Amino acid sequence: MVTVAEFRMPSLGADMDEGTLLEWQVHPGETVRRGDIVATVDTSKAAIDIEVFEDGVIDDIVVPAGSHVPVGTVLAHITPPEPAAAPVSQQPEEPQPKVVRPKQEATKQKEPKQKEPKQKEAALREEVPAPRVRSRMVRVEAERLGIDLAAVHGSGPRGLITREDVKQAALHRRRARSSPYARRRASELGIDLRSVAGSGPGGAVRAADLIQAAQPVPPPAEAPASVEAEIPSPARVEAHGAEERAARQLAMRQAIGALMARSKREIPHYYLSTTIDLAPATSWLRARNAGQPPGEQLTAAALLFKAVALACREVPEVNGFWLEDHFVKSEAVHLGIAISLRGGGLLAPAIHNADTLAVAELMSGLRELVSRARTGRLRSAEMRDPTITVTNLGERGVESVLGVIYPPQVALVGFGKVVDRPWAVDGMLAVRPVVTATLAADHRASDGHRGGLYLEAIDRLLQEPEEL
């Protein structure tokens, strides 16, 4: 027997205890590959696209879109790909009039081969496909939700309509398909997504569609009771636009507050600070950027972050997690980047394996991450696993920042603004660009001596930028 994998509500950061399943991007019977985005989950901070971590076929969807569930809740079951045998079916085989599913579904690998000629196919689709429902439960459910079964797309074997299909139909009637960015924009603009004609795949609403968006219409009155208990979605009627924004702001502040309070309560922080001469780094950058188009240019942040990641190899006590009363060192350096969101709030997604990336790669990773963080298109893996975080608040003009560690991480590096300062070089006074680097570290995992070595390593690495 094949083991069915459970796809669970992921934890997208230590501040997340529960999440709202905003939207399924797949439906039962669909084949997925590792890395595919299968769902969009709303945390209190952002809508995150969730990837699947194994190949297989979506078996059934346990939690419908709109549900608010704790982290770890089974959302769906995924059947691993079987060694080219018969199609997986939960129901016993029994004689069925063959009904062909629409052509778009041809890519779904689980579908049994259909042999009917084209004309017959058309004819079958034309008539009311009464035999597509086998279970009485499905009919009962459809009746309860006020769904016309003839209009429902069947995802089961041979196009059979499952209970899940009925639920999905009910949900889609109320919930417009849309991209996370479109949702965010719609919320900002106070537009009801359901009132917008989508031009994206499958009629999905894209941000561009919002511009032409007409006045919102009231939501359909026949909303089924079973999905009524959903939390406020980013898309709501205009009257609630401002309220909605305020609520989301509040939710984000509460999430940040809860996490930071936990950090301050549980983590015995110690703080270190050092001033680093950035003259070699800035002149290297100037030479490197000369004549380059803006898309190819590097900023000082790329060098600073690379040094932070590399230094973790020298002092591994700062890179990892404090879990159940002991430090779990991480071999990989997934560098969390604190990104302030326009309009308020903070996210700290990771650049994976930052220590192994060339500076230019790290830079493009950084650009991409920032742009996706701000447009609400982060992926679950990025939110889940930073092993150390860096904040570059110097961008906002301050000279030094003493951070609060993101649990369960054990360290946070802060950089202030790069400023010109009098600096002693070989017994002479010079004016040099310098930056204040700070370390907030968990005393349970390391002590000031090791922390000092860590900051010193960052300093040393930055003196030879060409080696980074």
Add this chain to the structure above:
Amino acid sequence: MNPDQARTAIAEALHAIAPDIEFDDLDPDEGLRRQADLDSLDFLSFVEELAQRTGSQLTEDDYPALDSITGAVNLLTTRTHAVG
């Protein structure tokens, strides 16, 4: 490129990076980074957008001029004249 075209390109490039900023509310002679709260990455993306929209080559030496709307309009009008 005339000043109006340059201004439109700047407004569009800025909107792509900072959609929350009302272009007409900005002081054309004041620093764009400060007014629109752009960090260095945002600013780089802004310049990149601007280069794409106008087809002009913009490098690091141009950044000081590009940090105000007036400066950027001047730069873009002379630059696109010189090239075209």
